[in-house]
Structure formats: structure tokens, C-alpha cells
Amino acid sequence: MQDYIHQHKDRFINELLDLLRIPSVSADSKYKAEVRKAAEFIREQLLKAGADQAELCETAGHPIVYGEKTINPSLPTVLVYGHYDVQPADPLELWHSPPFEPVIKDEKIYARGACDDKGQVYMHVKALETMLATNTLPCNVKFMIEGEEEVGSDNLGIFVKNNKEKLKAEVILISDTNIIANDCPSLTTGLRGLSYLEVEVTGPNRDLHSGMYGGAVANPINILCEMIASLKDANNHITIPGFYDDVQELSEQERAEMAKAPFSLEEYKKELNIGDIHGEKGYTTLERVSIRPTLDVNGIWGGYTGEGSKTVLPSKANAKISMRLVPNQHSHKITELFQKHFESIAPKSVRVKVKPHHGGEPVVTPVDSVAYQAASKAFEEAWGKVPIPKREGGSIPIVALFEKELGLKSVLMGFGLDSDAIHSPNESYGIFNYLKGIETIPLFFKHFAALSKA
């Protein structure tokens, strides 16, 4: 099996580069046709790999790629989930090479989606090819690869509710997370949830001359800044009433366990070139990015942003604001609390609109399940080390829904690195990680089938 991967590794890489050349940005409607092209690409490659069937399932938005390979209905089934859509690539000027013209440098593939999630999805397509070519697929497999993960997976949620029979399986396998380091493999046991909103603050009914009106009329940018600033106190606690009510506090022992993960604050600051870290008082950096909820402004705009100066008192100011949630917070409840609070703190001199975007629930995955054990053994066999269980700060909103609708737990077996800069300019994915993933996935299938029999 390793031989097969080795023989075909150049083709495996080139096929991924072809996929990365398709700008499948789901958030921006002008890429609609390209998003579909990426779905079509995955569908065809699943068939080439040997799937019994693969189809595009239409939704109100971008299509879902569904495929399956059944070797024996009496054997367990693994449902592989991933996404072929990518984050927008801007700010383009910070990319060293065009985001959709992948280049290989220092053993890494640079392109938007290289890691998140095209690279990690395509490992599963090539793992299927490898298992079928080497006759080592020990159970059934289904693929559900969506095109709206970066915009909230709303239509996947509907698809899952309507196709419970089709999606019947024993476990869901997802590669959309990171390991701690190539010499320190890990398995993700928790993800944060998300509430994402857009706010608009309107002052006067038109842009005004800041000399003629400045000082007497509320400036929506100043007001928006004041409102945003008021959302955190001096200790960086979030001030929205009820925000922390459902937050699951970890025991001292659990926190001590977490603290064992290798982490260097100096390297962390150096790698990001920051003079200091910044976060909620009373928690470590690893805790702040995993077991604690957050509030970040993801975008802000208003007034004159062009070259030179314009003395305008603008009519409107806008911001995109998201909150990462932890067990047992609920996305809808937090979204409502934010909306209610934000509207309540607006002065009478402005009007405020709050528009909820997508959200997702936090998840914790069990470490004692057959699937987790199989993933752990797969890493041990391929990497020579038992993977460390770790909570991650990102969100895969759909994982909680899988559990609710399909009653299935997910195994979060990702192969990325924090330094892959996903969602950032110059996103990359290590060729070592890509090929090692293609090697590790079949081992998961092997151990999962074996442990399931036992």
C-alpha cells in the first residue's frame, strides 16, 4: 500500500493542484460556476478512484457531492465528510503567488484551500483509490463533500435531515483539523461553535460635511467603535448579559492535562510577530483558543477609505462580528443575546440593524469510542507515536448537527498544521502531511473494521 502511494505520489499531487486551480469561493456569488466546477471535479475523481457511484446533489445553494463504495452491506460503513469550497482569498496583495495558481515551495503547496479543506478532502479520494487498487478496503465507505462549509452549511443541514437513510453509517470521519506538529501528532476532541452577525449603524440620512455638522450630529463610526469597545471589559470578559451562563468550566485536573501540550509563548509571539498576547484574564493562551468563548470583529467599514483625505461625517458604519462558542453554549441563544444587547446599547442619535449570519454549535468528541481508538492506532502505526487528544478553537458547525440528526459521532482526524495559515494569505499544506494522510486514512479503516468486529 505504501508502495502504491509512493509510485503514484506525483500524480496524487498534480491532481490536487488541478483542484486548487478552481476558485471555489462559496461566500462570493460571482464564483458560483467555479464552485460547481470543483464539485464536478470531486465527483469525477471519486468515480475514477473506484466508487460505485457519485453524484451532485442539488441544494438551494451550492451542490453536495455524494459518493459511495459498498463492498458488503453487512460490514460497517464509514461516512467521510469534508468541503470543497474555500474562504475568500483577499487581501490579495499579501499573497506571494496568486491564490488560485498553486506553487510548490520548500515541500509545501501554496494556494487558497491547499489545507482547508481541498488538500485534506482529496487525501480521502486518493486513500480510496489506494485501498481499492491494493484490495485493502475492509468496510463500506460513503462520501459527503459539501460546498458551503465556509458560509455555514445551511443547505447541508437540510440535506442531512432529508437523507438519513442514504447517510446511514457507523461513524463520520472528518479531516479538517490540525495536528500539534509533525513530530507530535494529535487528534481533535473538541471544536468551538460560532455565532456570526453583521451590524449597521446609521446616523444622519446622508453623508455630511464634518465641519458644518461635526460636534452636533452622532458620527456612526465613532458610535460603532464605542459600542464595539463596550462589548468587553478591562479583563477582556465579554459584557453581553447572560453570555457566560452556559459555559462549561473545566476542572483543575482537566486544565492541568491541557497544560501538558507542548507550547512556547516566545515562539508563538515570534511566529506572529506580536509584542504581547491579548486575551481573557485568568486563562492561558491554549485555554483562550480552545475552552473559552471569544468575540472578534472580522470586518469593519464606513466613511471615506480612499486615497488622501475627505472631511466627511458618514451616514453609515458597518461591522461583521463573530463569537466562538464553547460547550454548552447555544449558537441561536448567543446570537439572540448579542442582538438584544447591541440594540439596547445604541444611543437615540443612531439607528442600529443587526443581521445574523450563520452559526454552529460547539462539540466534544469521546476518546473512548471504537472510532477514536482506531484513529489513535492508525496514527501510532503511521507516525510511530500515540496522538495527543486536543481541543481546537475552530468550528465545524455541521458536526453537532450530524450527532443530532444522524446520531453519529465524528472522528476529527486532521493532518494540517497551525502554520498552514488557513483563512490567511499564503495558505499552504505540507506535501509530507498530504502523503502521510493518504497513508494514515487506510490504517484507520483497517483498525476500525477490526475493532468493530471484536
Place this chain on the structure above:
Amino acid sequence: MQDYIHQHKDRFINELLDLLRIPSVSADSKYKAEVRKAAEFIREQLLKAGADQAELCETAGHPIVYGEKTINPSLPTVLVYGHYDVQPADPLELWHSPPFEPVIKDEKIYARGACDDKGQVYMHVKALETMLATNTLPCNVKFMIEGEEEVGSDNLGIFVKNNKEKLKAEVILISDTNIIANDCPSLTTGLRGLSYLEVEVTGPNRDLHSGMYGGAVANPINILCEMIASLKDANNHITIPGFYDDVQELSEQERAEMAKAPFSLEEYKKELNIGDIHGEKGYTTLERVSIRPTLDVNGIWGGYTGEGSKTVLPSKANAKISMRLVPNQHSHKITELFQKHFESIAPKSVRVKVKPHHGGEPVVTPVDSVAYQAASKAFEEAWGKVPIPKREGGSIPIVALFEKELGLKSVLMGFGLDSDAIHSPNESYGIFNYLKGIETIPLFFKHFAALSKA
């Protein structure tokens, strides 16, 4: 003279429309050629009106139009100042007709620059034509029409310093301000100064995934909002140390005089469609926009501002911030105070850059001068009412420099209305105001010449 204006009013209007069709946006370098075209237009029209000579004086930036008509060196000389450049037109989507395709509706000309300052400048060109055609020019006149007023007049300042002989005159006449209403003419006796800066807050060295880093790494947008919010206290006093040190406080009597100007808070709120006014505690709306300094964010941008959502923790956030100044504040001193304070309040988790843009000094003009009396009589004769002296909130940075370098006071005889929406979408200028201005200016010359003799 009135007959002449009446006979030629259609042509006077059409010539202004031609000038308004030239997008002379000085802040944006891509309009450089258009800005020059506007200068060329003014030069040609001055010659057609009968000026002895008119030229484009080159500067490091946009050219200055200089022209003159000398009837007798022994007579006094009036130096007319104005500007042919305009503010950027965005947000374009809010214009009811294209900003550089002027239309006449309800007796108003709609276009960027209709009032500020092309319309008001062109009144002087047509007033010159009228006086020469009717043989009523009673003294000498010089024109200095610049193309960088909207970006700080830096090059005009250099031009003035280097051409004191050429610019010799008894008074400077400027039409770049407003009257209270068409049934309530006024003369501007004071202008606010300006400090304008651009700030950049940098957090991590690249855009980050808000899930992987959110909560532990300073978000430059959140930090920028907190820094901006901290620049004012709960009473909307500006918190920059030393900011108010030089502010000239008015006496109770002066404030009582100001309070006599007609003003309806209800109409003010209705016209702007705001639920409430918003400003410094302890001062009226008219005071807030004239005798009190301000701090407004004119533009802000950072992170993802496109369609949909992106869960990014951005590397940078920026804002354009300006402060209106009152006597006896100094632009350079306030700019330094801001810079020093803003840098001092930045947390160690971010880096801050503060870049000063242009500034200008506040001015107060005397009401007892021959020139002011002449302007007052001109209004009285043309409008049938003695104009009310009033302080204005806007800035004409160059006025203070004229006094310093040329030792000349300015008369601020503007004919615009607050409702002309200068610097805003759908800027307009009333045809009544345009023609009435062309009628009033020659009367200023008449009374100024007469009073100067006396």
C-alpha cells in the same frame, strides 16, 4: 448691471454646467488630468471675461490659476480666492444623478462641486464679466483659484510665500461659505481649523483564522475601536491631554448673541432624520458646530468587508480621523498631541502608526473693517437685509496663512446654504443663490472702492 445679468443668465448657468462636468477630484491621483482641465477652463473664462492676463502657475501638485485686471494702479485691489477642485464623489450609489453630469431640478443645480466651490468661484468670473461689460469695475482685481483646497492647500501656501509682490492687495474676498437662509443673509466671521490624521493598527503579521487564534491574539479592529472610543468621555469631551488648553471660551454675552440666530432643533433633526442630536455636554447645537472643537472618524476599514462572512482575525485596521479646531488652538500642536496620545494608549499587543495629513488654523475675521462694511452694504442693497455675522464650523485652512504671509484679512462672503449638501451625495447649488451672488459681488466692489476712498 442687473439687466446684463438677466440677459445672459442662461449662458452664465450653462458655462457653470460645463465646469461641473469636469471631475476635478484633487484627492485621487487618477483624476490628475481632469483637475488640470478645470484649471484651464477657469483661465480661459477669465480671459474671455476681460482679464488683462490669466495663467496656470505650476506647483508640486495641481496648478493654481492666477489672473488680474488692473484699471488704475493707484486704486485699491481686491484679491479673489477660491478653488476649482472638488471632494471625492463617493458613495456613488447614493447619488440620484451622476455627480459629474449636472442636472437642474427644482431651481437647483445638482453636481459635485455645484456649491463647493465651483459654483461660488464662477460667480466671481461672471461678476468680473458683468462689471467690465457695464463699465462698473471701480478698482483692481486679482484672482487666485487653487486646485488643492480639499487636500490641504500645501502648495498654495508655498505659492503665496513666493509671490507676495504679485499678490499685493488691500483685501481678500472669498465665497466658500454659507448664508443662514435665503430670507436671512449672513456673513461668516469665523472658521474652524483642522487636524487630519490617518492611523494604522497592526496586530499579527498576517490575517489569522479567528477560531485558531481568536481569544489569544489582539484583534486590531477591536483594539482600534477601543482606542477610538477612549478618545471621548461620557460627556463627549475629548480626552487627549492638553486638547482644550488653548480653546478660546466665549463670554456669556457672546453666547447670548449667537443664540439669537434662527434655529429649530425639530427641523434640524427632521432634515437629517435623526432621533436625537449628539455632542459635547453643556453646549447648544449651534455652539457645537462653530465655537467648540470636535473629533470625528471620517473613515474606517479593516478585515473582510465583502459579501457573506469570513472568520478572519485581520492583521491590520485603519482609520482616518480629523479634529475641527477653534481659536486659539494650533493645528500642528493638536496633531502632535493626538499622535503622542494615540501612540501612548496602544497596548503592547499591537503596533500603531500615525500619519498626519493636512491641517489648518482657525480664523476670526473683524466685523469693523472697511471690507466687512462693504460686504454688509452689498448684501443690504441686493437682499434688502443687513446680513447677520456668524461663525462657521468648516475650515478654509489658507485664510490664516493669508493673514500671516500677506498681512491681509479675508472677507468670507459666501452664498451657499447648509442644505446644499456639500461633501455629500447630491450636492446642489440654488440658481437663485448663483445669480444673486453674481449681483452682490459687484456691489461689494462698489462699496469697497467708495469706503476705501473715504
